[in-house]
Amino acid sequence: MENTFEVKKDGSVLNIVLNGQLATANAPALMEELNKYKDQGVTKVSFDATNLTYIASSGIRVVIFAKQKLGGNPEIEFINCNDEIFGVFEMTGIQNYINFIKK
Amino acid sequence: MKTLHFQSVKGKGPEITEAIIAEEDIKSCKKEFFALHLVIEELAVNIADYAYSDGKDGYLDVLIDKTPEEITITFKDGGTPFNPLERKMPDLDLPLEERGIGGLGIFLTIKKMDEVKYDYRNRENILTIKKKISNE
Numbered sequence: 001m002e003n004t005f006e007v008k009k010d011g012s013v014l015n016i017v018l019n020g021q022l023a024t025a026n027a028p029a030l031m032e033e034l035n036k037y038k039d040q041g042v043t044k045v046s047f048d049a050t051n052l053t054y055i056a057s058s059g060i061r062v063v064i065f066a067k068q069k070l071g072g073n074p075e076i077e078f079i080n081c082n083d084e085i086f087g088v089f090e091m092t093g094i095q096n097y098i099n100f101i102k103k
Numbered sequence: 104m105k106t107l108h109f110q111s112v113k114g115k116g117p118e119i120t121e122a123i124i125a126e127e128d129i130k131s132c133k134k135e136f137f138a139l140h141l142v143i144e145e146l147a148v149n150i151a152d153y154a155y156s157d158g159k160d161g162y163l164d165v166l167i168d169k170t171p172e173e174i175t176i177t178f179k180d181g182g183t184p185f186n187p188l189e190r191k192m193p194d195l196d197l198p199l200e201e202r203g204i205g206g207l208g209i210f211l212t213i214k215k216m217d218e219v220k221y222d223y224r225n226r227e228n229i230l231t232i233k234k235k236i237s238n239e
Contacts, residue, residue: 024148025117054137056144057207067199076199084137091214092207097199 007033012043014066014074018052022059031062039071050080050103055088063089067097079103105167112180113160116148123147123176128169134237138215139174142232145208146178146187154182154228171238173217178230185228186221188213 003020007030014037022030034045045066067076077099081089089095105128109119123129123143124136132139147163155161166177187209193202213219218233 023117023144024120054140056141057211058148060207061204064199064202064204068202073200088141088211091211092193093195094199094202 005030005033007037009037009040009042012041014042014045014070015048016045017048020051021054021056022052022062023054023056024058027056027058027062031065034062034066034070037070042070042072042074044075044077045070046077046079048079049082049085052085053082055085060088060092060094063094063098075099077101107165107167109163109165111160112151112163113155114151116144116151119147119151119163120144123165123167126167128167128174129176132169132174132234132236135174135234139176139234142212142215143176145212146230146232149187149208150178150180150182150228153185154180156183169236171236173233173235175231175233177232179227181227184223186223187230188219188221 003023003026005019005022005026006017008015047063063076066074076097079101080103081100086095086100089098105126107123107126109115112119120143124140129139130136150163161181164179166179168175190206190209192210193206212232216232217235220231222229
């Protein structure tokens with residue numbers, strides 16, 4: 001599985017599809033991509049983690065970045081996050097600020 | 104005991120991580136693999152990015168020792184003396200809006216492993232992690 005991502009803006013929702021890993025090799029590129037949507041009225045950032053198998057702290061930083069730097073304090077959503085990835089969020093205590101959804 | 108030697112580390116965190124987790128001793132820890140991957144990445148990336156400063160590059164030796172009960176991984180570099188365990192830990196009580204992003208990696212390392220130890224000996228940073236393994 002390739003460690004890729006796709007970002008699409010749909011109205012005020014930023015939809016991000018994650019594949020494989022979100023780690024040091026690709027997290028900075030995703031952060032740079034997200035930065036293009038700064039102050040553009042994003043109300044929700046939705047990460048589709050259906051095909052995500054691994055996240056490192058660099059990936060967690062992307063989520064913190066989305067919450068803090070896009071402007072307007074958007075809602076953060078994770079779709080179909082696996083148990084181990086959820087465990088990392090839980091350990092860092094930020095799971096309470098993310099809506100985890102099963103689809 | 105298996106030793107991996109990387110002669111040059113600068114900017115190579117991701118590829119060093121991939122090389123270490125491809126080792127059979129690591130791959131065979133099925134239940135612990137996610138945690139080991141996470142921690143190996145945090146430590147390898149830290150060494151690759153920060154151990155050798157001022158434009159210098161250097162080596163990293165990774166020693167892997169697996170017994171039926173536990174796996175021990177030791178990271179040795181010849182860079183600037185630095186004890187990551189003395190880093191300020193992130194404040195987990197802060198809401199997401201106010202979170203800093205520093206110290207998250209070493210925090211996860213300590214949480215995920217059963218033992219994390221730092222030593223500076225013979226001009227080397229020596230970081231050792233241990234994780235108990237289940238034999239399923």
